[in-house]
Every structure is written in structure tokens, then in C-alpha cells.
Amino acid sequence: MTLQRMDNVGIVVDDLDAAIAFFTELGMELEGTAEIEGVWADRTVGIDGVRSAIAMMRTPDGHSKLELTKFHTPAAVGGGPLDPPPNTLGLHRVMFAVDDIDDTVARLRPHGAELLGEVAQYEDSYRLCNLRGPAGIIVALAERIN
Numbered sequence: 001m002t003l004q005r006m007d008n009v010g011i012v013v014d015d016l017d018a019a020i021a022f023f024t025e026l027g028m029e030l031e032g033t034a035e036i037e038g039v040w041a042d043r044t045v046g047i048d049g050v051r052s053a054i055a056m057m058r059t060p061d062g063h064s065k066l067e068l069t070k071f072h073t074p075a076a077v078g079g080g081p082l083d084p085p086p087n088t089l090g091l092h093r094v095m096f097a098v099d100d101i102d103d104t105v106a107r108l109r110p111h112g113a114e115l116l117g118e119v120a121q122y123e124d125s126y127r128l129c130n131l132r133g134p135a136g137i138i139v140a141l142a143e144r145i146n
Helices: 016-026 039-045 101-111
Strands: 009-012 029-037 051-058 065-073 093-097 120-122 126-132 138-144
Touching (some): 016 029, 016 051, 016 065, 016 101, 101 126
Parallel strands (some): 009 065, 093 138
Antiparallel strands (some): 029 051, 051 065, 120 126, 126 138
């Protein structure tokens, strides 16, 4: 048996519309939305009484997706500090390749993005940064230098 692909990364958010706007501004495309509930959802998630809204976002090349989820019931719970530092154990960062890192950061600021440090250059290869996005996740950006 072989792994076929990684299908998506799920992110639980408090404000689904704001998260959609953030990732749309980043350059992702809204593939669709759905209301999720029922016995199958309870069994899949392992929580009784699940009722949530999801938005599936995809990169322009169609190879990567984010599933943004807003739990109506039961309410989402915090798993630790709201804005965990970059060295926190567990999944909390998503990285995207961009054409123009300065423009991307400027476009995301009105959507609540805050740089964690600064835009830095790695050798003659990349310009990189980490910023805080929806639900406190870290969104990393990488611009290849030609």
C-alpha cells in the first residue's frame, strides 16, 4: 500500500470569513464551503454533537489545500497559548512560496498579519519571514532570489 498524497491541512478558526479573506488575499482560491454535522462527523472527529462550517482553500497550482473549520458545537477550545512561539511542539506553521514577499506582507497586514521578526535573506537563495495569521497560526513566506 502506498501513500497517494497529502490532501489538506486543517486549521480551526473562530472567524471563518476573516480566515477566508486572509488566505484569499494571500492568493489561495476558495474551492467551496459546507456545513458539517451528523453521526458520520461525530465518528470521524471523535466528538459527539459536531456542527461546523468548513471552507476548502487551494493554492493556484491545485496541489495544496487548507481546510478552515469553524466549530459551532461543541465550541472550539484553546490548546495552549493563543499565539504560541515558533518553537512550540506540534503543528502550527504553514509555508507558502510567493513571488514578492514585501507585497504579500503589505497585502496581509490589513487582514491582521503581524511579522514575528523581520524579512531576512538566506544566502543568495531566499528571502523568508514568519507572520501571525488567523487563529494565531504562523504563516511562513519564502521568495526565491534568482
